[in-house]
Amino acid sequence: FMMKGVTPGPLLFQEQMPLIWILFGTFLIANVLLLPTVGLLTARIAGTALRLPFNLLLPIIAAACVTGAYAINNNPLDVGIMVLMGVVALMLRRGGFPLAQVVLGMVLGPILEQHFMVSAIKSNWDPLSFFERPIALILMGACVATVILGIIAHKRRLTGGDESS
Incomplete structure (x- = not known):
């Protein structure tokens, strides 16, 4: 332009x-x-x-992943980090943890941390400044309610849905 x-x-x-x-x-x-x-x-x-058969498709995907990890910074350490994260993902999957939430947290975590630090510095590190606006209170209440409802649902599943306990 x-x-x-x-x-x-x-x-x-x-x-x-x-x-x-x-x-x-x-x-x-x-x-x-x-x-x-x-x-x-x-x-x-x-x-x-x-x-394609799995034994042919797997090396092709692995080669593409290694090439992509190396090509980002031209650093072999990135390939090692990729392998380490693959091992961690395998252990999480075998442990029954959902991988989508872990990946989402790893992608959004640094962004959230950066914006949290900017907000904290602007408010002179006053933690109550995060609750001054109504929308912040509503969102925090929704988060707390979600956690509490999740705990209640988990306890009901453990007790077999018995309402008396």
Whole structure:
């Protein structure tokens, strides 16, 4: 955009409306044309690849994972971390832990930590500042209720649903 003298930002939609319509139209046409051609062709190839025997598919996936882990930073340590995380995931799966929640926590954890630190610094480390707004109180109440209901449901499952205890 900037090479053509167009400055990106909120004023772009006011000052360059014809350009925006052309861009949106181009994206729409590209998606409509690409779905039947590239999308269906890729789905057909992926379906064929999934019919390969497991002993052939596993080394291909492992090689792609090792290549991707190394290619991110060109660091062999990343491959070791990938293998270590695979072993941890295997142990978690054998222990009956759901992996989706673990992966979600690992992805969102650093983001949450960073924003929590920014909020704590802005509030001069006052923990009560997190409960000043009504939406924060509602969300915290929902979190507490979810934990309490989970504990109650777990105890009911352990006792076999007996209401008297």
